[in-house]
Amino acid sequence: MNSTSPSSSPPIEGLAVLSDSHTAALVDAAGSVVYMSGGDRPDSPLVFARLLGEEENGFWRIRPYGPAELRSRSYRRDTMITETVWDVPQGGGTVTVVDHMAVRGPGVGVGHLIREVRLHKAIAEFEFRPRFDDGLAVPNIIVGRSEGGHPQWTFRHRDRDRGPVVTLVAHLAPGLETDHENGLVRGRLLRSGAAFVMSLGPQPSRPVSPVSRRASTQRHGRAWVDRNVAYRGRYEALVKRSMLTLEGLRYAPTGAIIAAATTSLPEALGGVRNWDYQHHWWRDADITLTAMIEGGAVDGLAEWRAFALKTIGDDPAGVRIMCGVAGEQNLPEREIGHLSGYENSRPVRRGNAAVDQFQLDVYGSIVHALVRIASRIGWTAASAQMVMALARVAEARWREPDSGLWESRGGRKHHTYSKVMAWLAVDRARELASTGEVPAVHDPLEAARLRAVADLIRADVLTCGFDQEQQAFTQSYGGPELDASLLRLPLIGFIAADDPRMVGTVEALMDQLVDERGFMLRYRTTGDRSADGLPGHEGRFLMCSFWLVEVLARIGRQKEAAAIFDNLVGVAGPLGLLAEEYQPAGGGRGGRQLGNFPQALSHAGLISAAAAMNRSGAWSDTSQGAGA
Structure with missing residues (x-):
């Protein structure tokens, strides 16, 4: 059997x-x-x-x-x-x-x-x-x-x-x-x-x-698909499946979005990189909502915005990087000792200690989500005021080191991506204050002041986050390490995809973090104790590989982008679902998915990459690829 x-x-x-x-x-x-x-x-x-x-x-x-x-x-x-x-x-x-x-x-x-x-x-x-x-x-x-x-x-x-x-x-x-x-x-x-x-x-x-x-x-x-999926094109069935999966990861009573349906499925078999993803991360929610909006979704947007405003309340300076699905701030990490773990990958965890980290990108993530939601269903005065408040916090803290979007347990650094997201928070607030679209926050003088702050942060990133020797942006200021998060820079409007500095970054990333099929590591792990403070290796991060597809499509390298996209969707399970990571075949073992499942970021990456391929003209027809 x-x-x-x-x-x-x-x-x-x-x-x-x-x-x-x-x-x-x-x-x-x-x-x-x-x-x-x-x-x-x-x-x-x-x-x-x-x-x-x-x-x-x-x-x-x-x-x-x-x-x-x-x-x-x-x-x-x-x-x-x-x-x-x-x-x-x-x-x-x-x-x-x-x-x-x-x-x-x-x-x-x-x-x-x-x-x-x-x-x-x-x-x-x-x-x-x-x-x-x-x-x-x-x-x-x-x-x-x-x-x-x-x-x-x-x-x-x-x-x-x-x-x-x-x-x-x-x-x-x-x-x-x-x-x-x-x-x-x-x-x-x-x-x-x-x-x-x-x-x-x-x-x-x-x-x-x-x-x-x-x-x-x-x-x-x-009926949900009819209302919320507007995507038409190649791999349409897989995009629909991803949209439905993301809707399934939404917690309807509050509008929160969980990172995955599971806890503690391992990033490396037999290893300790096993985390609880059954909570709401602001960054993951931003990326997920952006993808769903690109796919045509409208249901759930107002609910998530209301959840964000209620959870953050009148204390934007106190917002944490994650919360429970009802907005809980206390998520202590503990181990479930009686469970042996998936293929003996211990420990099995509940809660997540990352809740106590300072991650500078959180302010920009929430701002970006609120802006994208407004592009679909319009602004409210309260959501516009929240953007302005979060931008002020980002302005006050952008010079501080942080743990980074990958939640490093190896100490704080001046992470390049984190600085860019602080820039985004200030820049989007500047735009909102200048346009007059929301009278409650229309303030030309404040817009001019915020422009100066955004320009200052951007100049700092271009100077300190760029390695002249490698001709590439780096993971953190002053270090040579590369990081897949740098692919986000053109996707959020910080720099053009075809800017020589970004093209050089893509080339360096492909040389150091990407295998011959386009599967990408987040960053290099050493196997002993990496810069992230953890032992062992991990699989190829699927969301990062989809980011690569998007950026290549924007640069004009559509043929490469299409080949990588085909490879990525080729590892989806028979039902069209994706975990967090993929471990290519090797060491006598076939390739397999790893990490929590189904993973919101992976499915969001698929949707956004498919939309980018459509926009770029990389797919000249609308014939169906393999789908679920």
């Missing part, structure tokens, strides 16, 4: 993500839900943690009984509904499983994961094994009947005051076995049309029809 052994971890690129824009689940190619939080937030403790440990840490498997071959696995068009089909050689039968996270509606709250099973001359088996407290606690089971008369199992934490309530309802699935001691339900399915509804929290007040909920979820997804 096509599956992974209990001791191995499923390939990251083979995972499917299901989301209701509150929480998410990951399903592997063998038919197992291997990762899912047990609450109404993406960072709630996991009830299925198999991806970060062993089977004893919780999973939900549905698969053919006996030998079978995977025939197909795909998302239904313009939805987050997956359909998996296995062929069963004995008897010539098939098993089909349709999975989705139901959108909220009458009788449906958060976290309704629905799995439908269709049998043709075949038998299926299933095992439902939730574990509370991030895969640690075996639940108590209460057996009963739903309002519709179907078998129902309720799983509660043995300390009843802790953890969620998980309910499983089986439609047309008699003869299932309950193992109270080990906290699981399992059995064989003999009758076509079986369906399971898993809910987090109390059972809904009215019975949930799996078929009607699937139809509602399908309508929701397709």
Whole structure:
């Protein structure tokens, strides 16, 4: 049978993500839900943690009984509904499983994961094994009947005051076995049309029809695409999939955007570069929103702006580089010792110590996002005033060293990219004060003063951030190290892409950080203890490679850009999804995705690069490339 052994971890690129824009689940190619939080937030403790440990840490498997071959696995068009089909050689039968996270509606709250099973001359088996407290606690089971008369199992934490309530309802699935001691339900399915509804929290007040909920979820997804995806051109299906994935990473109650659906998937197998990305980073949100706007999105923009204004409030000087999905500022980093990690990559972490870092680029990131949102839905007086306030903070702090956008744990430096983002904050505020577009901040004298400040910062970067010997911008002032973030300089308007200084930077980056297929490192790691303060290496950072595509297209090197873009999308999983990094084949191993999944920055990079290729004329026709 096509599956992974209990001791191995499923390939990251083979995972499917299901989301209701509150929480998410990951399903592997063998038919197992291997990762899912047990609450109404993406960072709630996991009830299925198999991806970060062993089977004893919780999973939900549905698969053919006996030998079978995977025939197909795909998302239904313009939805987050997956359909998996296995062929069963004995008897010539098939098993089909349709999975989705139901959108909220009458009788449906958060976290309704629905799995439908269709049998043709075949038998299926299933095992439902939730574990509370991030895969640690075996639940108590209460057996009963739903309002519709179907078998129902309720799983509660043995300390009843802790953890969620998980309910499983089986439609047309008699003869299932309950193992109270080990906290699981399992059995064989003999009758076509079986369906399971898993809910987090109390059972809904009215019975949930799996078929009607699937139809509602399908309508929701397709209507969202119709409203929010304007991209037309090559790789259109992949762009749509990326747009839907980014929408799935949005936390609907507040408008926050998480960096990825997971915590602690490793940047290097067996290494310590394993971080919690289930939170909201201002920089990542800026890049994500920019890409979604380029793709045509309008939904969620006003909500994110309101979230930003509420979270920052009247203290822009106190804004941190990240926060929780409800705006929480306290995200202490801790280790989950009972989980062995993905392919024994320890530690598994919750929270992120980077929350306490000073990263100068945060002010420019928020300003850039607010400006881009206004270009789509217009300004409010409050958002314009926030731009002015953040620019004043950037002006006051731009001379300070910081930890940089890559969140170095090796000490503060004068990072070139950080200075450029301080310039951006001041420059966009200058433009806003000068145009009169928002009367509340129209001030020609202030605009003139801000122009002088922006010019001062820009001159400082051009002098101190540029290495005459290499004829390239460098990672930090006075150092020779290169950094992929420098590719952002022309993308945000700091310097023209075809300026000789930028062309020289691109050449140096391609020589030192880019492999023959266009896959790019963020910066060089030594393997011992790098400048970022961490041991070990990491994979090729996909977002940075997409930045390279954008810049090459702007320079006029469209043929190179197109070849690299083809290579990048070629490593997307069979469902069109991307993690943070890619490790090319080598050392007897095939290439594979690494890092948290699905990664917002990678999908944002794909969308923006595709849009740039379209604008540049690199793709002279609109024929479809490979897509999901």
